[in-house]
Amino acid sequence: MAQQLMARVTCPNCRQTFGMPLEQILDVEMDPSAKARLLAGQVNLAVCPACGFASILEVPFIYHDPRKELALVYMPMAAGRTDMERQQAIGTLSRAVMSTLPQEQRKSYLLNPQVFLTYESLVNRVLEADGVTPEMLQAQRDRADLLKRFLEASTPEERMTIIQENEAMLDENFFRILSLNLEQADAMGLTDVFQRLMEVRALLLEHTAVGRKLAARSRALQALQAEPTREKLLDLLAETEDPATRAVLITFGQPLVDYLFFQKLTRRIESETDEETRQRLEALREEVMGIREHIRAQAREEVQAKLRLLRELLTSEQPELLARRRLVELDDLFLNVLASEMESAQQAGDRETLSRLQEVWQLVMRLLQEQVPPELLLLTQLMESPDEEAMRQVLEANSPMLTDSFLALLERVVQDMQARGEEEVAQKAARALELARTMKPAQPEEKRPPQRPSGLVMVRG
Numbered sequence: 373m374a375q376q377l378m379a380r381v382t383c384p385n386c387r388q389t390f391g392m393p394l395e396q397i398l399d400v401e402m403d404p405s406a407k408a409r410l411l412a413g414q415v416n417l418a419v420c421p422a423c424g425f426a427s428i429l430e431v432p433f434i435y436h437d438p439r440k441e442l443a444l445v446y447m448p449m450a451a452g453r454t455d456m457e458r459q460q461a462i463g464t465l466s467r468a469v470m471s472t473l474p475q476e477q478r479k480s481y482l483l484n485p486q487v488f489l490t491y492e493s494l495v496n497r498v499l500e501a502d503g504v505t506p507e508m509l510q511a512q513r514d515r516a517d518l519l520k521r522f523l524e525a526s527t528p529e530e531r532m533t534i535i536q537e538n539e540a541m542l543d544e545n546f547f548r549i550l551s552l553n554l555e556q557a558d559a560m561g562l563t564d565v566f567q568r569l570m571e572v573r574a575l576l577l578e579h580t581a582v583g584r585k586l587a588a589r590s591r592a593l594q595a596l597q598a599e600p601t602r603e604k605l606l607d608l609l610a611e612t613e614d615p616a617t618r619a620v621l622i623t624f625g626q627p628l629v630d631y632l633f634f635q636k637l638t639r640r641i642e643s644e645t646d647e648e649t650r651q652r653l654e655a656l657r658e659e660v661m662g663i664r665e666h667i668r669a670q671a672r673e674e675v676q677a678k679l680r681l682l683r684e685l686l687t688s689e690q691p692e693l694l695a696r697r698r699l700v701e702l703d704d705l706f707l708n709v710l711a712s713e714m715e716s717a718q719q720a721g722d723r724e725t726l727s728r729l730q731e732v733w734q735l736v737m738r739l740l741q742e743q744v745p746p747e748l749l750l751l752t753q754l755m756e757s758p759d760e761e762a763m764r765q766v767l768e769a770n771s772p773m774l775t776d777s778f779l780a781l782l783e784r785v786v787q788d789m790q791a792r793g794e795e796e797v798a799q800k801a802a803r804a805l806e807l808a809r810t811m812k813p814a815q816p817e818e819k820r821p822p823q824r825p826s827g828l829v830m831v832r833g
């Protein structure tokens with residue numbers, strides 16, 4: 373993997389200089405959060421620690437999405453003086469991506485990445501690959517602008533006027549943008565903005581058609597959560613006019629939608645005397661079956677996808693590299709699928725397949741083990757040490773990890789084990805804690821979480 377480059381940045385606002393790591397390769401398979409960071413304008417976003425001024429650095433990076441066969445290079449004009457320099461930088465980036473790929477994934481699109489001069493245009497290409505059209509983007513921007521006007525309006529009367537003049541734009545899409553902004557304001561601790569957004573939301577829930585529909589949907593869901601029975605689900609479905617709300621109810625109430633549920637529904641249909649209501653209930657039965665089938669088909673497709681990944685791992689020449697790239701997909705469902713394949717192979721007496729599947733199992737287990745936080749691995753090593761001398765050696769070998777937070781973890785283990793009556797384990801942990809205290813480095817280097825950007829407004833270079 374490419375080494376982490378650091379940049380020295382001078383704040384254009386207050387001239388303060390500071391260092392920050394540079395991102396050069398964004399690979400959505402290796403780092404599933406990369407796409408969200410790109411879309412949020414956070415890639416190589418420099419936030420001045422002194423004044424909070426934020427701007428995106430004009431340094432090249434490559435964005436790689438192997439599923440969509442996207443290799444996109446951000447190459448701002450400032451990044452290279454000559455065409456030659458720029459071509460070389462592009463080549464270096466795409467070769468760096470290639471080197472992390474197993475042989476079978478090295479495809480020709482990587483040799484010829486698309487180049488973008490602005491961050492914005494690269495983002496648009498990524499969205500386009502998701503089926504987001506320029507018209508949809510414009511609609512999104514219009515709604516964001518409208519939200520800004522709501523925030524600027526100081527009285528409820530002004531806000532009501534904006535509602536009346538923009539009925540058409542106040543759709544579910546607008547509510548989604550509103551929710552996202554609420555989450556963001558909350559996460560950033562912008563209480564004032566959060567408060568005003570909540571006021572706008574309350575007004576919209578009451579005074580727009582979509583708002584009333586969404587309010588009804590959340591009431592229906594709450595009612596089902598409060599009383600998760602087949603009867604309640606049936607009542608709610610029968611009285612709900614909005615098909616989208618019914619679909620949400622069925623999805624949430626899926627465990628209740630079984631043979632008994634359909635029996636109850638059929639009984640209701642049979643005992644109904646009003647012809648119109650009876651037809652409505654019959655249509656509802658069709659609808660529930662359709663949605664249930666859809667949910668099941670999705671679950672089957674997920675299993676199929678895991679089977680495909682398993683076959684790829686079995687046939688790849690570099691299974692470890694492939695597994696590392698697809699690590700996020702190696703979840704519980706994958707392990708279940710793998711385990712049941714091993715069972716079938718065993719029952720069929722297919723020794724060769726079984727042993728290849730076992731190799732995949734061991735590989736996956738090893739990679740998952742690597743994901744365990746190092747503090748927990750150290751704790752396990754300590755608790756497995758046969759005697760005090762072994763414990764001391766483990767601690768010595770890991771002395772940089774003996775931070776305040778690790779000591780606090782050990783203290784919690786001691787307390788937990790005492791509370792559970794596991795005296796022997798508790799004593800061992802207490803001994804490790806004592807030893808660790810004497811060996812703790814004088815100036816522990818605690819990892820600090822990254823600072824949050826202090827401004828909402830992002831400047832795109």
Ligand SMILES: [Zn+2]
Nearest residue numbers: 383386420423
């Ligand atoms: Zn500054």
